[in-house]
Each structure stands twice: as structure tokens, then as C-alpha cells.
Amino acid sequence: MASTEEIRSDLAEIVNEIAGIPVEDVQLDKSFTDDLDVDSLSMVEVVVAAEEKFDVKIPDDEVKNLKTVGDAVAFIERGLNG
Amino acid sequence: MTGITASSGSTHAGVLGIGSYRPRRVVPNSEIIEQIDSSDEWIQTRSGIKERRWASDDETVLMMSVEAAKDALKESGIDPAQIGCVVVSTVTHLYQTPAIATQIAVAVGAPTAAAFDVSAACAGFCYGIALASDMVRGGSAKYVLAIGVERLSDLTDRNDRGTAFIFADGAGAAVVGPADEPGIGPVVWGSDGTQHAVISQKESWQEAAGSQNWPNLTMEGNPVFRWASYEMAKTAQQALDVAGVPAEELDLFVPHQANMRITDAMRRALKLPEHVKVARDIERQGNTSAASIPLAITAMREAGEAKSGDLALIIGFGAGLVYAAQVIRLP
Numbered sequence: 001m002a003s004t005e006e007i008r009s010d011l012a013e014i015v016n017e018i019a020g021i022p023v024e025d026v027q028l029d030k031s032f033t034d035d036l037d038v039d040s041l042s043m044v045e046v047v048v049a050a051e052e053k054f055d056v057k058i059p060d061d062e063v064k065n066l067k068t069v070g071d072a073v074a075f076i077e078r079g080l081n082g
Numbered sequence: 083m084t085g086i087t088a089s090s091g092s093t094h095a096g097v098l099g100i101g102s103y104r105p106r107r108v109v110p111n112s113e114i115i116e117q118i119d120s121s122d123e124w125i126q127t128r129s130g131i132k133e134r135r136w137a138s139d140d141e142t143v144l145m146m147s148v149e150a151a152k153d154a155l156k157e158s159g160i161d162p163a164q165i166g167c168v169v170v171s172t173v174t175h176l177y178q179t180p181a182i183a184t185q186i187a188v189a190v191g192a193p194t195a196a197a198f199d200v201s202a203a204c205a206g207f208c209y210g211i212a213l214a215s216d217m218v219r220g221g222s223a224k225y226v227l228a229i230g231v232e233r234l235s236d237l238t239d240r241n242d243r244g245t246a247f248i249f250a251d252g253a254g255a256a257v258v259g260p261a262d263e264p265g266i267g268p269v270v271w272g273s274d275g276t277q278h279a280v281i282s283q284k285e286s287w288q289e290a291a292g293s294q295n296w297p298n299l300t301m302e303g304n305p306v307f308r309w310a311s312y313e314m315a316k317t318a319q320q321a322l323d324v325a326g327v328p329a330e331e332l333d334l335f336v337p338h339q340a341n342m343r344i345t346d347a348m349r350r351a352l353k354l355p356e357h358v359k360v361a362r363d364i365e366r367q368g369n370t371s372a373a374s375i376p377l378a379i380t381a382m383r384e385a386g387e388a389k390s391g392d393l394a395l396i397i398g399f400g401a402g403l404v405y406a407a408q409v410i411r412l413p
Contacts, residue, residue, distance in 0.1 A: 044304050060304060
């Protein structure tokens with residue numbers, strides 16, 4: 001079972017690759033749009049990459065609820081462990 | 083019993099000529115931003131668009147089509163009277179009937195050709211090429227004129243932050259006819275009507291009839307971006323596979339010019355080799371729906387990026403949702 005920190009770390013790699021954000025900035029309390037400057041289209045790319053990486057489904061309707069890195073990590077955890 | 087004689091066409095079909103028409107008026111982002119409370123930088127970051135062309139009153143769907151068709155016919159060397167069918171893809175010919183194709187046929191010198199319009203939105207050009215190829219090979223027409231034309235500025239809500247900066251106007255045309263070798267690969271096409279609402283006219287003409295406003299186009303950006311960037315990359319790959327053309331042999335990638343971010347995401351997903359030149363006409367032309375692929379091809383030729391004999395992967399995708407992709411050899 002992947003730990004919260006492992007998921008955050010893998011997600012940080014994805015955000016870094018797509019949006020060029022330093023991995024150390026991608027912390028649980030950070031907002032994708034306000035703190036990390038990930039725009040809505042990059043967010044779609046992050047979501048698709050995360051779906052592949054973690055083998056979970058993140059529906060379009062759900063994406064708008066993933067405001068912080070912590071929201072996304074929690075959603076992925078639920079998908080993996082639920 | 084008397085049998086029916088079957089039609090017979092050419093073994094192979096190819097694109098014999100391509101032409102395009104760009105409206106005269108250049109509309110920079112600075113003309114758009116005030117009404118949508120945006121900035122040049124925001125538009126460029128979200129779409130890659132620096133400027134677009136919007137048609138003036140005299141640059142009608144008919145006029146732009148005819149100009150594009152003349153160029154395509156000239157390059158093909160075909161006498162217009164030999165055109166057996168005119169297929170026009172458009173969503174901005176504002177008559178339910180008759181089709182604009184019949185007037186175009188008359189204007190280009192093919193007055194008795196079969197003629198009809200196709201409603202396949204941004205996939206329209208690739209749908210037209212697929213139909214044309216099959217007509218030539220099936221024997222229902224020896225030469226086909228396939229046109230993609232739009233005046234999307236007529237249906238654009240200038241106050242809509244999501245679409246006002248995207249849509250634009252123009253026309254493109256191709257002459258398809260018999261060829262010694264296959265010049266058009268098998269089409270990979272389809273639709274997904276469950277997503278009919280993600281890009282759509284906001285209301286029917288009947289609903290709009292009583293109001294001062296035209297029935298503008300509306301689009302849900304994120305679902306469209308996701309579908310176009312990832313699902314369409316798979317379709318594009320299938321078109322390469324069924325044509326038997328490995329990416330290493332490809333010269334050009336010319337996706338519908340919807341958004342530079344979609345083009346970039348598709349290019350990454352397809353893992354195209356560095357040498358494959360990628361169409362980026364959207365920067366100067368905006369999204370012209372059915373016209374964008376031939377407009378992009380002619381721009382690449384003018385820039386010296388594309389030449390006769392090049393293998394191009396073309397893919398159109400849009401409202402419906404509908405999509406079509408094939409590999410073509412440039413005339």
C-alpha cells in the first residue's frame with residue numbers, strides 16, 4: 001500500500017514534468033492554481049498522467065474539487081485503497 | 083434476369099492539389115482582450131494564438147471557398163469540368179438548405195457536379211478527404227473537390243472568455259483523383275455522441291429567432307482538451323498504423339489547429355521523432371474548424387517546411403464529438 005508521502009512524491013514528479021514546478025514546492029497544503037500556478041489545461045495533463053501512474057480514474061467532474069496537492073493525494077489514496 | 087453493372091473506379095486515389103484562402107483582416111489579441119477582461123499573455127499561454135483572421139462582409143463562405151478551390155484546381159491541373167462531386171464541410175453556411183456546395187460547383191466551373199455539404203465540424207476536412215477518396219476508388223466520381231470553410235466569427239460570442247479568442251475564419255480545398263500509388267491512407271474515424279454537449283451551438287435557430295443574438299458556439303474547455311489531447315493521439319497513431327507508415331517515415335504532423343496546447347500534448351503522446359514538422363498555423367490564424375488543416379498545410383508550404391511528396395498525418399476532431407485521421411502524400 002502506497003503511503004501518503006510516496007503518492008505526494010510521485011505526484012510532485014508529474015507536476016514537475018508537466019508544469020516545471022520544483023518538486024520540493026509540491027506540498028500537501030499548496031493550491032495548484034494559486035500557489036503553484038498550474039493552469040486548468042496543465043491540471044488536465046497532470047490528472048491524465050496521475051491516472052496512468054497510479055492506475056486510478058479521476059473523472060472530469062472530480063478535477064474541480066482537487067484544489068490542493070493534498071486533495072489530489074487524498075483522492076488517489078481513496079482510489080488505491082478503497 | 084438482367085444484372086446491374088457495377089461501378090468501377092481507380093485502384094488508388096491521391097490528393098492532386100491543395101489551396102486555401104485567408105481573410106484579409108488580421109485581428110490581434112489586443113482587439114479581443116477588452117471584451118473578455120483578459121490579456122495577450124493569457125490568450126497566448128492558453129492557446130498559442132497571437133492573432134487570427136476574421137472575414138469581412140465580402141469574404142463570404144462562397145467567396146472564400148471559391149478562392150481556395152481555384153488554387154487547388156490550378157495545382158492539380160484538372161479541368162474543373164471534370165470534377166464529378168463537390169463536398170463542402172462547414173457549420174457556418176447559414177442556410178439549412180440548399181447546400182453551399184452547389185453554388186461553389188457553378189462558380190468553379192463544375193456546374194453539373196454532384197454537390198453537398200457535410201456537417202462534421204472540425205473533423206470536416208478529413209471527413210471530406212475520406213469521402214472523396216472512396217468516391218474516386220468506388221467510381222462514383224473521377225475527381226472530387228473537397229472543401230473546408232468557416233466564418234466562425236459569425237457564431238462567436240465576443241464576450242465569452244472561453245471561446246472569443248479561439249475561433250476564426252478561412253477556407254481550404256483539395257482536389258482528389260486517381261493516382262498510380264496510394265496517396266491517401268485508410269481513414270480512422272468515428273464519433274462519440276455521448277459528448278454532444280461539450281462543443282455545441284448554444285441554442286437552435288428557432289430558439290434564437292426571437293432574440294437579437296445569434297446562436298453562439300459554446301465549449302467546455304477541459305473535457306475537450308482531455309479528449310483531444312489523449313484520445314485523439316491514439317486515433318492519430320492508428321492512422322499511421324493502418325497506413326503502414328512508421329513515425330520515422332513521416333514528414334509532417336498536421337492536426338486540426340484547435341489549440342497549441344492540444345497540438346503539443348498530442349505530439350508528446352505520439353512521441354513523434356524530432357524531424358517531423360508540426361503545424362502551428364493556429365498562432366497566426368486561430369481555430370478555423372474545417373478549414374484549419376488545408377490552411378496549415380499551405381502555410382507550411384509557403385514557409386518551406388513542406389514540399390511535394392511529403393507524407394503528412396492529418397487529424398480532425400471536434401463538435402459531435404466526431405473525428406477522422408489519415409496519412410496523405412502532399413501533391
